[in-house]
Amino acid sequence: MKRQNDKKHNPWLALTIGNSRLHWAKFSGAKLVEAWDTEHLGAGDERLASGEWKKLPLYIASVIPSETLFWQNFPNVKIVNRDQIPLKGIYSSLGIDRALAVLGGGVTSGWPILVIDGGTALTLTGADEQRQLIGGAIFPGLKLQIKSLAQGTAALPEIPLPDRLPDRWALDTKSAIQSGIIYTVLSGIANYMQAWWREFPQGQVVLTGGDRTLLFNYLETLFPDLAKKTKVDPNLIFWGIRNLVITH
Ligand SMILES: Nc1ncnc2c1ncn2[C@@H]1O[C@H](COP(=O)(O)OP(=O)(O)O)[C@@H](O)[C@H]1O
Numbered sequence: 001m002k003r004q005n006d007k008k009h010n011p012w013l014a015l016t017i018g019n020s021r022l023h024w025a026k027f028s029g030a031k032l033v034e035a036w037d038t039e040h041l042g043a044g045d046e047r048l049a050s051g052e053w054k055k056l057p058l059y060i061a062s063v064i065p066s067e068t069l070f071w072q073n074f075p076n077v078k079i080v081n082r083d084q085i086p087l088k089g090i091y092s093s094l095g096i097d098r099a100l101a102v103l104g105g106g107v108t109s110g111w112p113i114l115v116i117d118g119g120t121a122l123t124l125t126g127a128d129e130q131r132q133l134i135g136g137a138i139f140p141g142l143k144l145q146i147k148s149l150a151q152g153t154a155a156l157p158e159i160p161l162p163d164r165l166p167d168r169w170a171l172d173t174k175s176a177i178q179s180g181i182i183y184t185v186l187s188g189i190a191n192y193m194q195a196w197w198r199e200f201p202q203g204q205v206v207l208t209g210g211d212r213t214l215l216f217n218y219l220e221t222l223f224p225d226l227a228k229k230t231k232v233d234p235n236l237i238f239w240g241i242r243n244l245v246i247t248h
């Protein structure tokens with residue numbers, strides 16, 4: 001991939017296409033100026049569709065091939081691929097978002113690094129000090145779990161999640177769904193974290209993705225000792241892209 005020179009403070013854009021929405025960032029050289037999210041479909045981001053932004057280099061990392069095709073038509077687009085990621089042991093179907101988030105977490109927080117991405121899917125992805133992929137796990141994200149219960153049953157409504165940890169023992173349907181999803185997800189995440197720190201006592205753990213704040217709030221209440229060692233960073237994928245784009 002053609003790198004640009006950091007010192008020039010050249011403006012450029014990054015777009016990561018997730019399964020729920022689009023995530024955008026505007027950089028000036030190595031500096032992230034602004035990050036925002038937009039919905040799928042339509043013309044995408046209005047700022048890009050008109051004016052001088054259209055001419056900026058736009059680096060795209062997508063987990064949805066059909067959406068990549070749409071954005072490819074923009075004038076100065078560069079698609080980020082798995083084979084550009086400086087990590088060892090990447091498997092051929094690994095999500096580009098996971099690879100970039102681990103790279104971005106490692107270069108900003110240090111290695112070994114475990115990234116927990118609370119996105120459409122909830123993913124865990126680890127890499128060691130040699131930047132070798134350790135592996136990870138994929139399961140349905142918080143919203144997807146709620147949706148799947150509502151879609152697959154007659155009586156269960158699609159409910160919102162509370163900002164803070166709810167009671168474990170619920171006495172109404174809404175609270176029962178909240179409890180079931182939150183307590184099982186958090187126990188699962190805690191179990192992976194404990195296994196991670198047994199293997200890599202000096203390892204980093206960073207939470208990212210749209211549900212990062214909710215997950216961290218729940219974690220703080222349920223597993224405060226684990227929360228103390230856990231960072232939260234919404235921009236891991238952008239740090240990964242920056243690492244590919246900027247010459248140091
Ligand atoms: N405006 C929003 N639209 C969609 N999801 C949102 C929004 N705000 C918060 N979320 C939460 O973010 C999660 C999706 O995370 P995100 O990182 O945006 O997904 P992806 O990268 O897979 O598109 C959902 O589980 C949902 O609970």
Ligand SMILES: CC(C)(COP(=O)(O)O)[C@@H](O)C(=O)NCCC(=O)O
Pocket residue numbers: 017018019020063093094095096097098117119120121122123138
């Ligand atoms: C697991 C994912 C669906 C997560 O996507 P997201 O929740 O960020 O939209 C995506 O990283 C993906 O399609 N991965 C391919 C399979 C893998 O990583 O093994």
Ligand SMILES: [K+]
Pocket residue numbers: 018097117118119120209
């Ligand atoms: K994601």
